[in-house]
Amino acid sequence: MSGIWQDNFSSVAKNNRPSPIREMLAVIKQPGMISFAGGMPAPEVFPVDQFYEGAHILKDQGKELLQYGTTEGYPPLKDFLAAWTAPRLGRKAGPEEMLITTGSQQALDLFAWSMIDKGDYVITEDPSYLAALTVFFNHGGSFLGVPTDRNGMQVDLLPGIIEKARSEGKKIKFIYTIVNFHNPGGSTMSVERRKKLVEISKQYNIPIFEDDPYGYVRYEGDHLPSIFSFHDQGGVIYAGSFSKILSPGTRVGWVTGPKEIIRNLTVFKQGTDLCSSTITQALVAEYCVNGHLDRHLPVIIDNYRVKRDAMEKSFEKHLTPLGVTWVKPEGGFFYWLKFPTVNTNDLFKKAIDKKVAFVPGDPFCPTAGAGIHNARLCYTFPSPEIIEEGVKRLAEAVTELAIPAVH
The missing domain is CATH 3.90.1150.10 (Aspartate Aminotransferase, domain 1)
Structure with missing residues (x-):
């Protein structure tokens, strides 16, 4: 070179x-x-045909959609997602508690910008999502891995891991977890462990990033409540994506959390890509509002x-x-x-x-x-x-x- x-x-x-x-x-x-x-x-x-049905919106609203959009995201899409995710999150998120991202990968990157200083530690499952490890590492993060089994992260091990790390002077910034149908582990965290994780988060003052790109793709059994729904102190940020439930080519994801962290992510997004594609967001919103996603x-x-x-x-x-x-x-x-x-x-x-x-x-x-x-x-x-x-x-x-x- x-x-x-x-x-x-x-x-x-x-x-x-x-x-x-x-x-x-x-x-x-x-x-x-x-x-x-x-x-x-x-x-x-x-769903090529159903997605194409929404193309009329370009003719109807083209002058607005071809312009720059807001960094926070296309309001009709945010309105749909707030209502659609409410059963999983335990409540309907407000507009200032949600940010539309260019895929959920961008949510990880913006979160890393907001949270990680060089030398900070992140707690993850061991194994964990490869692209999350990559982005946290590239932002200067180091890792504390927690073993998993068929019920997800072995949460009972966390207090010992946290206390040992802190006794060694390590600064832990957050816990990253994929609770449903883990990538790569395939496991799903039990409700008991989700509740225990929230208690540990509150006890040690460590926030949680709950990554859930696969949660709606369940083949059997009942959907489990999100970690977000259990945390009564606003200590969880929840990320979702259309990549697995519509198509990865849309590059549309979202993240929900307390206003202060969403505002932080939004400011970093302003300096990253200004806004996600308004055209794509509008097409996705049209698809969803017409009931195609649920069908x-x-x-x-x-x-x-x-x-x-x-x-x-x-x-x-x-x-x-x-x-x-x-x-x-x-x-x-x-x-x-x-x-x-x-x-x-x-x-x-x-x-x-x-x-x-x-x-x-x-x-x-x-x-x-x-x-x-x-x-x-x-x-x-x-x-x-x-x-x-x-x-x-x-x-x-x-x-x-x-x-x-x-x-």
Whole structure:
């Protein structure tokens, strides 16, 4: 690289962390590759016709929509979301308690701008959402990982972790959690643990970022109350997204929380992109207000449930005999597998040779080396037939790696 650039990069740029999933896209796109790697919605369930119905709004309100919009977001969309999320949040949020973002990823970035100074600590599940770890790290954050099980973050461990960290002079700024159908873990935090987490938040004066992009994609059981709904002191910020329930191409997310933190995020957004696309927000609002979102969710859920069940069946057939274990997700996009006999970084290379891709577990884990026997697999994009073939190939790779061929 030219020295004129390298010599003048910021310290953040010199030490930033790229996304392993984005970096492996070239490999995944090889001809004949079966990919369980990216968290891709199924294109066959995109509601193209229903979304297109709203295009008339460009003709009707084009002069306003083609102008700059407010940083806070398109008011009709905020009005819809305030009412639509009220049952989950326990109340209807006011306009000053919500910000529309360019995808929920931007909400994470704006929150990091608002909260993290270099050297601060963030508590996360271990494993956690890769892109959240990346953005917090790139803002100078360090991590305290909390192990998970099928009921989510093991909240009982938190007091000990917090007190030990504080005794060592570490400053903890917030707790980041994905409560429903965790990415990558697949688990859902129990109601008991949600309530306990709120009590710990209040006891130690540490706010919570509740990330819920998958919560409405539930295949069985009842929706659980949000952490936001339990916190009576305004200590939770809740983020949602249209990426998994409509389409990622809309790049529309939202975040709800107390006025003071929403105001802070809004100021940082002013300096980031001025406002999210008003045209896209208006199209999404039109789609939602016309009732299409509520009618479409069952279509998504039925499609993905079939694929989840197909992957579960394929795992039982091909991977259970090899000692591989996992948590069956009640919704969402992902399985988190444990391969006790192999390093999944090595398994990835072997699997690519067999034209099947997944994401090795290590980058998801804030604790170094914690994920070397794990892998994340997404089931929403491929068909059940392709899932079966892909899992079969993966099992072959595991077998060959665990029992090397004799020459």
